[in-house]
Amino acid sequence: MFLVDKYINYVNQEVKKEPEKGWNWMVRGFQANKLKTRLLPNSGISKGYQKLESMMMSLVADSLGHEGSYVWGNIFAPEEIFQCFDRRTLSIECLSCYFSGYHLEDYFIDCAQNAGLAPTLCSYHKTFVGAVESGALKAPSYAVTTSLSCDGNLNTFRYLEKKIGAPFTFLDVPYDCDPESVDYLAKQLREMTGQLEKVFGRPFDEERLRRIIAIENETRRELLRFYELEKEHEYPGEIISQLYLMMGTHLLMGTEEFRDLVKFMVEDIQTYPRFTGKRILWVHLLPFYQETLRAYFNGSRKYQVIASDIVLDYAEELDESDPFRALAVKTIRNIYNGSYAGKAEALGAFAQAMEADAVIHFCHWGCKQASGGSILLKEKMKELGIPMLILDGDGIDRRNSHDGQIKTRLEAFLEILDEEDGNAVGAAVSAKKEEA
Amino acid sequence: MIGYICKYAPVEIFEAMGVEMHRIEPEVSNFNQADMRMHPNVCSFAKGVLEEVLAGDYEGVILTTCCDSIRRLYDVLKAQLPDRFIYMLDTPRITKDAGICLYESRIRKMIGEYEEFSGRHLDEEKFFALLKARKAEQEKRENAQGKEGSGLSVGIAGARANQNIRRILEERGVKVAFDLTCTGLDRKLLVEEDQVITGYVRGLLSQFPCMRMEEAAGRDQLIAEYADSADGIIYHTVQFCDNYAYEYAWLKGMLKRPMLLLETDYTRQSYGQILTRIEAFLESLGKGRKKGKISTGGKETMYVMGIDSGSTSTNAVIMDTNREIKAFAVVRTGAKSGQSAEKVLEMVLEQAKLKREDLARIVSTGYGRVSIPFADENVTEISCHGKGAHYFNPRVRTILDIGGQDSKAIHLNEKGEVTDFVMNDKCAAGTGRFLEMIARSLEIGIDELGPAALKSTEEIEITSMCSVFAESEVISLIAQNKEKTDIANGVCRSIANKSYSLMKRVGLEPEYMMTGGVAKNPGVVRAVEEKIGGRLYICPEPEIVGAAGAAIYALEGME
Numbered sequence: 001m002f003l004v005d006k007y008i009n010y011v012n013q014e015v016k017k018e019p020e021k022g023w024n025w026m027v028r029g030f031q032a033n034k035l036k037t038r039l040l041p042n043s044g045i046s047k048g049y050q051k052l053e054s055m056m057m058s059l060v061a062d063s064l065g066h067e068g069s070y071v072w073g074n075i076f077a078p079e080e081i082f083q084c085f086d087r088r089t090l091s092i093e094c095l096s097c098y099f100s101g102y103h104l105e106d107y108f109i110d111c112a113q114n115a116g117l118a119p120t121l122c123s124y125h126k127t128f129v130g131a132v133e134s135g136a137l138k139a140p141s142y143a144v145t146t147s148l149s150c151d152g153n154l155n156t157f158r159y160l161e162k163k164i165g166a167p168f169t170f171l172d173v174p175y176d177c178d179p180e181s182v183d184y185l186a187k188q189l190r191e192m193t194g195q196l197e198k199v200f201g202r203p204f205d206e207e208r209l210r211r212i213i214a215i216e217n218e219t220r221r222e223l224l225r226f227y228e229l230e231k232e233h234e235y236p237g238e239i240i241s242q243l244y245l246m247m248g249t250h251l252l253m254g255t256e257e258f259r260d261l262v263k264f265m266v267e268d269i270q271t272y273p274r275f276t277g278k279r280i281l282w283v284h285l286l287p288f289y290q291e292t293l294r295a296y297f298n299g300s301r302k303y304q305v306i307a308s309d310i311v312l313d314y315a316e317e318l319d320e321s322d323p324f325r326a327l328a329v330k331t332i333r334n335i336y337n338g339s340y341a342g343k344a345e346a347l348g349a350f351a352q353a354m355e356a357d358a359v360i361h362f363c364h365w366g367c368k369q370a371s372g373g374s375i376l377l378k379e380k381m382k383e384l385g386i387p388m389l390i391l392d393g394d395g396i397d398r399r400n401s402h403d404g405q406i407k408t409r410l411e412a413f414l415e416i417l418d419e420e421d422g423n424a425v426g427a428a429v430s431a432k433k434e435e436a
Numbered sequence: 437m438i439g440y441i442c443k444y445a446p447v448e449i450f451e452a453m454g455v456e457m458h459r460i461e462p463e464v465s466n467f468n469q470a471d472m473r474m475h476p477n478v479c480s481f482a483k484g485v486l487e488e489v490l491a492g493d494y495e496g497v498i499l500t501t502c503c504d505s506i507r508r509l510y511d512v513l514k515a516q517l518p519d520r521f522i523y524m525l526d527t528p529r530i531t532k533d534a535g536i537c538l539y540e541s542r543i544r545k546m547i548g549e550y551e552e553f554s555g556r557h558l559d560e561e562k563f564f565a566l567l568k569a570r571k572a573e574q575e576k577r578e579n580a581q582g583k584e585g586s587g588l589s590v591g592i593a594g595a596r597a598n599q600n601i602r603r604i605l606e607e608r609g610v611k612v613a614f615d616l617t618c619t620g621l622d623r624k625l626l627v628e629e630d631q632v633i634t635g636y637v638r639g640l641l642s643q644f645p646c647m648r649m650e651e652a653a654g655r656d657q658l659i660a661e662y663a664d665s666a667d668g669i670i671y672h673t674v675q676f677c678d679n680y681a682y683e684y685a686w687l688k689g690m691l692k693r694p695m696l697l698l699e700t701d702y703t704r705q706s707y708g709q710i711l712t713r714i715e716a717f718l719e720s721l722g723k724g725r726k727k728g729k730i731s732t733g734g735k736e737t738m739y740v741m742g743i744d745s746g747s748t749s750t751n752a753v754i755m756d757t758n759r760e761i762k763a764f765a766v767v768r769t770g771a772k773s774g775q776s777a778e779k780v781l782e783m784v785l786e787q788a789k790l791k792r793e794d795l796a797r798i799v800s801t802g803y804g805r806v807s808i809p810f811a812d813e814n815v816t817e818i819s820c821h822g823k824g825a826h827y828f829n830p831r832v833r834t835i836l837d838i839g840g841q842d843s844k845a846i847h848l849n850e851k852g853e854v855t856d857f858v859m860n861d862k863c864a865a866g867t868g869r870f871l872e873m874i875a876r877s878l879e880i881g882i883d884e885l886g887p888a889a890l891k892s893t894e895e896i897e898i899t900s901m902c903s904v905f906a907e908s909e910v911i912s913l914i915a916q917n918k919e920k921t922d923i924a925n926g927v928c929r930s931i932a933n934k935s936y937s938l939m940k941r942v943g944l945e946p947e948y949m950m951t952g953g954v955a956k957n958p959g960v961v962r963a964v965e966e967k968i969g970g971r972l973y974i975c976p977e978p979e980i981v982g983a984a985g986a987a988i989y990a991l992e993g994m995e
């Protein structure tokens with residue numbers, strides 16, 4: 001452990017002194033970590049989540065290690081199309097999280113703010129822009145972003161295009177979902193594909209896209225089976241596992257490796273005992289570094305985060321025969337798009353289907369679209385009789401999260417949940433002690 | 437009456453149906469409803485609109501899918517006012533044909549829904565006539581607009597501009613050279629007889645693109661062209677709107693004209709903050725100042741006075757024509773800044789052994805500058821600090837001023853003129869007030885905090901950026917039995933971090949000077965010096981720099 005800390009510290013300093021060299025050390029560190037997750041997986045969690053962590057570490061390490069093998073995207077970008085060109089899509093939100101592995105998020109965020117970006121902007125975007133501003137991160141051959149689900153996307157990519165000449169396609173996702181809107185987006189996707197043929201110098205293979213979509217459908221079905229099984233079995237993970245799963249369903253959807261992993265999880269979970277603890281549906285991001293949340297949820301057999309809306313934000317089958325329209329429908333019908341009433345409805349139904357005991361909504365600093373709807377969601381859950389807790393903090397920048405505040409709110413909430421069962425008040429506290 | 441907020445809203449269509457359209461320009465005293473029903477971190481404009489619409493008497497509101505905050509505003513309004521016509525009009529970001537076509541069909545759908553809601557009807561001929569009339573009016577107005585006036589001209593760009601900005605400029609005789617914000621430009625009316633609605637929609641989408649439009653990529657060039665016609669530019673952003681700061685960050689490096697970043701929050705209380713920034717900016721652009729009366733009271737030497745009415749202290753300086761400081765005084769500001777001003781006046785006169793009539797001219801500065809009845813003129817604290825700093829040490833280029841309630845960084849050129857400044861007067865972190873809060877938690881006097889910090893042996897990081905959080909962080913450090921000296925030093929370093937980013941934003945050019953009461957705190961001074969990697973020049977009485985600057989303004993006002 002000591003050695004790892006030393007390395008992290010070394011890279012951290014190096015990036016600040018000589019950003020270009022520092023970047024190479026960062027990439028090497030990711031590669032070393034990839035090996036580590038394979039050889040020495042995180043022992044407190046289930047097998048599937050171990051494999052998942054290692055798969056995502058490889059995605060990042062292998063991509064960053066091979067310039068030209070990846071494009072920058074946002075989490076809602078149609079990565080399926082890029083797969084057809086043998087390019088991985090690395091979302092800027094996820095990369096920012098990986099940078100924070102070197103505790104560089106605060107430095108990068110300060111770089112972005114010093115350049116003039118708003119301090120109230122989402123920290124994922126600030127971290128990423130800051131990484132570029134600092135000189136560590138270089139432009140990729142191409143980038144892609146959507147107007148979904150937040151304002152930062154177009155702005156960040158446009159800023160970086162001007163700053164370091166990262167060319168990108170912007171996809172305007174309409175708010176309404178009618179056939180005209182689907183056409184509008186499908187047409188943009190088609191045009192982008194034509195553009196990519198030029199950029200990557202090779203023809204687009206529509207047949208391949210169909211195959212990818214077929215695998216995607218299969219994966220989604222398996223994931224729904226996994227969710228079904230989660231009602232019965234425990235499957236210990238960490239809060240970061242949900243983020244890895246989100247990376248899977250957004251950056252590797254339609255790949256065989258990810259499908260096989262989900263299939264494995266479906267098999268694996270059935271070997272676990274019955275789950276009798278509290279089942280939490282998590283809404284929006286998870287601050288994976290946050291002490292109190294880690295203490296309560298990581299590896300816990302008492303409180304389990306069973307699902308998050310960021311993992312499954314579209315649950316329907318895609319129509320393989322018409323792949324561009326299918327991708328357009330998938331994006332427009334995403335629960336992050338359209339009115340919040342629609343989203344609250346969908347989350348309510350999901351919470352009921354998952355038999356969730358409670359919902360936790362995390363308001364990430366700077367995320368207007370999520371925070372702005374939190375009260376509406378709470379009202380919806382109240383209607384359905386599902387307890388909901390709103391936490392404020394930051395998914396990545398520790399300076400905007402206040403542990404004392406999170407701890408008080410969370411403990412009080414868990415006490416209420418336990419009390420409902422007739423359990424003694426204070427069970428939450430003692431559970432924490434057990435795990436500590 | 438139907439409210440709207442966006443220049444892409446098809447206002448004329450509703451007007452042709454006989455509806456009174458009102459552009460919502462909130463000015464509120466609190467965000468109680470918004471904080472309860474949305475979230476405090478949503479854009480202040482959107483929060484203001486929520487307050488205004490919930491309190492007002494609107495038949496409905498037309499919103500566009502402008503940004504995240506407006507999307508949530510719609511959701512909350514819709515839930516709160518289910519019987520009104522709360523409509524979300526999806527506006528494409530692509531302004532080419534595909535976008536026009538989609539927008540037209542969206543607008544037609546909206547017309548249908550409104551017809552059903554209200555029983556009114558859109559008569560296309562009436563609409564056409566209205567457009568034609570509007571267009572004619574517009575052309576007449578354009579022709580009537582006078583050519584270049586004399587005097588200063590300032591352009592406005594950025595997020596929707598609070599109407600106060602324009603008013604403040606106009607009241608000071610400054611010409612608004614252009615206004616490229618959401619609300620500023622005259623709309624573009626395309627009148628095409630054979631396809632009235634299509635033409636109209638094309639016109640709407642071909643307005644100067646706002647940041648959410650795909651076409652906004654070319655805004656920088658357009659703004660640069662406009663900028664040539666103005667002496668300076670006010671770049672406006674709204675609190676918790678992040679969209680326009682990107683453009684500011686980009687323009688900052690490319691525009692040659694001086695640019696002021698101005699953030700507003702649509703509350704009434706923020707007027708003073710807006711005023712100070714705009715006035716300081718105009719002063720730095722060299723707006724012609726009026727010369728004053730001269731009354732030497734019959735004496736040979738002439739004296740002037742500068743008075744700086746700050747939130748924690750009121751300071752006065754008397755200077756003679758040779759720019760020698762004859763006397764100075766500092767008093768704590770009481771509840772009424774006017775009374776403290778009287779008191780400091782009395783004290784400083786006594787010190788100088790002069791009478792009120794001996795003062796030829798008095799210039800006031802500081803946030804209470806306008807409420808000092810005996811002043812002949814008022815100048816903002818930004819300009820006065822710049823002047824004062826240059827007076828004490830002409831080599832200074834970057835000033836850090838930390839007062840009780842605010843902190844600011846100012847950049848000067850070699851002539852001592854202000855070329856850039858940033859102010860933090862909205863949050864306590866990084867100000868003297870914050871130090872006082874912490875000293876209280878540590879149970880030590882405010883004067884002991886700095887010396888204590890110098891004795892620190894262990895590095896402690898205070899990570900929270902918000903003063904309220906930081907205070908509870910400190911309390912938990914105390915609970916962990918950390919040494920007071922180390923905590924004190926951690927706090928000084930957290931102030932230094934904030935200060936560093938302020939200084940960095942104005943360029944961080946040496947030499948550096950620190951002014952204001954906090955400059956007397958050796959712990960903060962050391963921490964800032966470590967952070968910037970340079971020495972801070974601190975004059976013997978760092979609190980009177982602003983007043984000294986004001987006194988020089990008084991002298992200059994008579995020359």
Ligand code: SF4
Nearest residue numbers: 122124150364366367
């Ligand atoms: S957290 Fe919110 S603001 Fe940040 S990238 Fe995600 S959706 Fe956008």
Ligand code: SF4
Nearest residue numbers: 441442443502618646
């Ligand atoms: S930013 Fe654009 S879309 Fe938003 S209100 Fe202004 S003009 Fe309308």
Ligand code: SF4
Nearest residue numbers: 479481503595674677
């Ligand atoms: S000021 Fe910014 S966040 Fe607010 S409504 Fe306008 S574009 Fe949206």
